[in-house]
Amino acid sequence: MMNKKTLFESLQQQGVTRRGFMKYCTALTSLMALPPSMIPIVANALESAKRPSVIWLSFQECTGCAESLLRSHSPTVEGLIFDHISLDYQHTLQAAAGDAAEHAREQAMKEHYGKYLVVVDGSIPLADPGYSTIAGISNLDMLNETVAGAAAVIAVGTCSAYGGLPMADPNPTGAVSVSSLVKDKPVINVPGCPPIPTVITGVLAHYLTFGSIPELDDLGRPKVFYGQSIHDRCYRRPFYDKGLFAETFDDEGAKKGWCLYRLGCKGPMTYNACATLKWNQQTSWPVESGHGCLGCSEPNFWDAGSFYKALSIPDGDYAKAAGYAVATGVALGAAAGFANQKTKSSAVSQHTKVTVDDFDMNKDKK
């Protein structure tokens, strides 16, 4: 059932004071990656916001995205489910099973036709619908049927946003993304393998608060979270600018926390919020733990060659490039991003296998 009360009213009924409400708004504003000057505007919007009904569809996925959301701490998923949204269908989390579960989905669709949100994790197989079905319904049929009455669709995870791992060469299931099928509804892509939990909740919170979808980039991602590259926000960026690189995972440079560009970091062509939001309650993130970015929020990241091969740069001469890097760090990063787009498109037709050699950082010098 959709809660007819506004969020503010239901908090008030629970005995939450205005101070408590303002605190809640402060946390929510931070979660949506909005500046603190927006807190009064968020408070104002939330005073009249109603909980939207959410139908969550899981197709060809590993449940990693749902796991990521369940580990979200601010606010907790319990808070999210009960206070922010009315999660009417999620076949991993709901108590009901079989016919009763499908009935819950149909009922939510009927009651909130035109108003509910559809969250999708996982890609959709087109080669043979038999690869993935729920209650005997093919993923494609369920998507089409459910999206028909939706206000908007949120594609959570790289699989639903861009095809992800199931679509990796040779794509045995004929997997495709949500946005390649849904053309008449707004689709918000929240990629990542998995996405940062606070980014998933932040996008839901944005819809709840403002009743609209956030501003998107040309790949359908909310700009507020995906507006800057990992490289541009990376705390190791100053080392890149100085031309100080780790060459192996245990050399002097690695120990001193130098740039991981030559160890295959995909930060320059990856747009995500890991560098600021971090992971596990802001404990750390891949680059801080000493491993380069895999580029998991970008289309076709799985087919972009080895995770341990440095991005190609225009003249292919790393030593020379590092020399200019002090002055042209930004331009070089952009060029590397462009060069990698080319690598990716050739990798689609010619899948590159990772071998033990890729882990040997000295092989180029031998």
Added chain:
Amino acid sequence: MSSQALADIKVQVESNEYESGNLDSILSEIAFHLEQLLEQKKTHSIDLRAMPWSPGDEDKLEAYLGQGEIQIELNALGKSLFYETQYSGIWIVTHYNQEDEIIGKLIEITYMPEMVFSQKDDVKDSIERLKQY
């Protein structure tokens, strides 16, 4: 397999000699807003959770700002701590949820964080309750 005591394993904290420069930038931003507060009565907040910190930057900033004369604890949907730093007009505000996890952390440049004042809605509610006595 030879046994090894924990102390035998050499652990090197990364980039001890390296200064990110983040402290310089945020301190000059804070100083700018403190001037704005004095001259134009403009308050300002900085979301500390949206900063691309290097490891240890946030601790360095807190250590530099230090703890001033006043600390306030709020209990609403979990604990919140407000304290003025050694620099008057610069407050650090940390919001926790009921499970004691940090859900918001800000620097507020203000004479008094807004949330500390009694709130009109709550005062109205208090009047109602007092009348019922």
